[in-house]
Amino acid sequence: MRWKEQLLTLTPYQPGKTIGEVKRQYGLKEITKLASNENPFGCSKKVKEVLMNAGDFEKYPDGYATDIRSDLAEFLHVNPNQLIFGCGSDEIISMISRALLDPKYNTVMASPTFSQYKHNAIIDGAGEIREIPLINGEHDLDKMLDAIDDRTNVVWLCSPNNPTGTYIPEERLISFLNKVPKTTLVVLDEAYYEYVVADDYYNSIDLIDVFENLIVLRTFSKIYGLASFRVGYGVSNPEVILSLEPARGPFNTNTLGQMVAAQAIKDQDFVEFCRKTNREGLQQFYDFCEENGLKYYPSQANFILIDFNRQGNEVFQYLLERGYIVRSGNALGFPTAVRITVGSKEQNDGLLNMLKEYLSHIKALS
Numbered sequence: 364m365r366w367k368e369q370l371l372t373l374t375p376y377q378p379g380k381t382i383g384e385v386k387r388q389y390g391l392k393e394i395t396k397l398a399s400n401e402n403p404f405g406c407s408k409k410v411k412e413v414l415m416n417a418g419d420f421e422k423y424p425d426g427y428a429t430d431i432r433s434d435l436a437e438f439l440h441v442n443p444n445q446l447i448f449g450c451g452s453d454e455i456i457s458m459i460s461r462a463l464l465d466p467k468y469n470t471v472m473a474s475p476t477f478s479q480y481k482h483n484a485i486i487d488g489a490g491e492i493r494e495i496p497l498i499n500g501e502h503d504l505d506k507m508l509d510a511i512d513d514r515t516n517v518v519w520l521c522s523p524n525n526p527t528g529t530y531i532p533e534e535r536l537i538s539f540l541n542k543v544p545k546t547t548l549v550v551l552d553e554a555y556y557e558y559v560v561a562d563d564y565y566n567s568i569d570l571i572d573v574f575e576n577l578i579v580l581r582t583f584s585k586i587y588g589l590a591s592f593r594v595g596y597g598v599s600n601p602e603v604i605l606s607l608e609p610a611r612g613p614f615n616t617n618t619l620g621q622m623v624a625a626q627a628i629k630d631q632d633f634v635e636f637c638r639k640t641n642r643e644g645l646q647q648f649y650d651f652c653e654e655n656g657l658k659y660y661p662s663q664a665n666f667i668l669i670d671f672n673r674q675g676n677e678v679f680q681y682l683l684e685r686g687y688i689v690r691s692g693n694a695l696g697f698p699t700a701v702r703i704t705v706g707s708k709e710q711n712d713g714l715l716n717m718l719k720e721y722l723s724h725i726k727a728l729s
């Protein structure tokens with residue numbers, strides 16, 4: 364077989380150790396996983412009610428996702444034909460890449476940012492991948508603009524950015540959108556949108572009416588706490604959605620996922636609770652960083668990237684052996700940092716105690 368050459372340069376996604384494996388390996392009873400930006404509060408209780416009534420498992424799902432489509436359209440104040448659903452927003456990223464990238468075209472993105480933009484662009488054989496370094500954890504929109512030319516088919520923005528948690532303020536986003544050529548699709552990945560509290564954040568959906576080349580991606584995996592169901596969506600103008608549709612698998616979201624997502628948007632109290640509690644949790648981490656002189660990026664998401672000035676893998680390993688799974692910055696483009704998902708108050712306290720121990724441990728060594 365003659366595999367695409369570019370596949371040889373890629374490694375498959377490395378899932379972390381499972382909770383069971385970590386328990387066995389280190390003889391631990393309890394494990395707290397704060398590595399994948401999952402919701403520590405689970406999901407809305409109302410979701411469980413619909414699952415009790417689920418059935419028709421032998422039937423294919425509704426390929427058009429009619430019910431969730433109309434509920435979500437109403438919730439977002441858009442038309443149903445402005446939505447596309449994916450098996451997670453991950454799949455929409457890959458649809459966009461498939462539909463627009465090949466050797467004739469280049470793509471522009473920040474670096475470090477969410478790994479899937481580049482991963483897909485490589486598989487699809489994009490002519491060039493132009494990665495523009497973040498400044499202070501934030502997108503350098505001026506340099507990104509400079510990198511765009513008439514062969515740029517997709518530019519990826521991630522706000523709040525994973526793994527830094529920083530966001531693109533309104534004024535800068537709009538000035539950027541005004542300058543990007545209309546032949547370039549701007550993808551605004553807002554997986555953490557519902558966590559944002561910054562005053563100068565925007566309802567990006569409103570911008571879709573103004574900028575015909577904008578698509579906004581959101582997901583039910585993060586604040587809604589439904590990652591296992593794999594439902595994400597894109598919002599754009601009907602022409603973009605229509606062009607993208609052939610790149611979508613016919614039954615790419617499943618029946619249960621469609622059901623729970625529709626139910627989840629009805630419980631905005633839960634979303635509000637998570638947003639508020641997340642801010643309190645972030646404050647615990649900020650206080651810890653200030654007390655210990657550690658550099659961090661102020662976050663609008665449900666995670667924080669902390670620079671320990673040591674190998675991220677070392678911090679990761681220390682925590683792992685004590686029952687806390689976080690994400691080492693090594694694989695995220697920040698080798699001396701770790702990315703920690705904000706948990707419940709108790710989880711954060713527990714983790715921060717371990718980090719205090721770690722800091723005194725390395726102090727004692729030096």
Ligand SMILES: *Cc1c(COP(=O)(O)O)cnc(C)c1O
Binds near residue numbers: 450451524581582
């Ligand atoms: C988690 C995440 C996604 C993917 O979420 P899905 O579970 O595939 O919906 C997309 N973009 C960013 C930046 C993320 O952090």
